Amino acid sequence: MGLLPKPFRALVIGSSGTIGSAFMRLLENNPACAKVEGISRHSIYPIDYRLPETIESSAHSLAALGPFQLIINTIGLLHSEKWMPEKKLADLNHAQLNELMNINAIGPALTIKNFSKLLDPQNSVMATLSAKVGSIEDNRLGGWYSYRASKAALNMLIKTAAIELKRTKPNIAMIVLHPGTVNSNLSKPFRGQEIGRNADDAVKDMFHVLESATKEDSGSFLSYSGERLPW
Numbered sequence: 465m466g467l468l469p470k471p472f473r474a475l476v477i478g479s480s481g482t483i484g485s486a487f488m489r490l491l492e493n494n495p496a497c498a499k500v501e502g503i504s505r506h507s508i509y510p511i512d513y514r515l516p517e518t519i520e521s522s523a524h525s526l527a528a529l530g531p532f533q534l535i536i537n538t539i540g541l542l543h544s545e546k547w548m549p550e551k552k553l554a555d556l557n558h559a560q561l562n563e564l565m566n567i568n569a570i571g572p573a574l575t576i577k578n579f580s581k582l583l584d585p586q587n588s589v590m591a592t593l594s595a596k597v598g599s600i601e602d603n604r605l606g607g608w609y610s611y612r613a614s615k616a617a618l619n620m621l622i623k624t625a626a627i628e629l630k631r632t633k634p635n636i637a638m639i640v641l642h643p644g645t646v647n648s649n650l651s652k653p654f655r656g657q658e659i660g661r662n663a664d665d666a667v668k669d670m671f672h673v674l675e676s677a678t679k680e681d682s683g684s685f686l687s688y689s690g691e692r693l694p695w
């Protein structure tokens with residue numbers, strides 16, 4: 465049986481994004497979800513990975529609304545107005561590597577540090593969105609250096625946190641989740657509209673994976689279909 469109790473309280477981090485806002489809609493319409501809070505750069509209790517102190521202050525402010533049985537972090541970055549994913553070694557640059565490590569790995573790790581304190585120690589699930597392209601084993605095409613490396617670093621940070629939490633809070637599942645290709649701002653420059661799925665369909669599948677998650681699943685890299693992905 466899954467860890468997620470009924471009713472449960474949820475928090476979506478990155479609720480302004482395509483997948484984040486779809487999770488908000490799904491949870492707002494789920495009768496088992498007693499309350500869902502959403503935070504982003506421009507929400508009340510803002511969280512901005514370019515201002516790392518906001519991670520702790522946001523968690524501190526939200527503590528009074530917890531504990532939460534489900535926390536989903538959807539924050540992530542692939543491209544910006546200044547650069548696109550690298551196609552070759554010659555494209556590597558410090559600013560891009562630094563920014564993607566910061567937004568995709570360091571920010572989410574500090575989010576786990578600060579927000580795992582808001583999880584219900586009796587039974588809860590915390591999921592962070594990663595990407596299959598962060599799998600080292602599955603990397604056959606190359607390219608996208610900084611995005612791939614930042615998601616691989618994220619995966620290691622979450623796996624390590626899951627091992628620690630298994631000892632201290634064994635009824636929490638810490639999950640790494642791949643959403644599949646979803647039509648969003650992030651995927652738009654890469655034919656996301658043509659090859660990506662609708663975000664509402666993707667979150668329906670991901671929620672099913674999260675509501676079925678058990679404590680044995682903690683520290684797993686799971687696809688939206690429930691498939692275990694190679695690290």
Ligand SMILES: NC(=O)c1ccc[n+]([C@@H]2O[C@H](COP(=O)([O-])OP(=O)(O)OC[C@H]3O[C@@H](n4cnc5c(N)ncnc54)[C@H](OP(=O)(O)O)[C@@H]3O)[C@@H](O)[C@H]2O)c1
Pocket residue numbers: 478479480481482483484504505506511512513514538539540541567593594595596642643644645646647648649650651656660
């Ligand atoms: N779409 C896909 O095909 C796909 C595939 C694999 C993995 N993913 C992963 O899924 C997650 C969600 O992606 P999405 O498709 O929903 O992308 P999206 O629509 O671009 O949403 C990205 C979210 O990240 C937030 N964000 C970006 N930089 C931030 C910062 N410095 N501080 C705080 N928040 C920041 C955005 O906030 P603002 O609204 O303030 O900009 C937004 O809420 C990401 O982790 C992504 O890597 C997506």
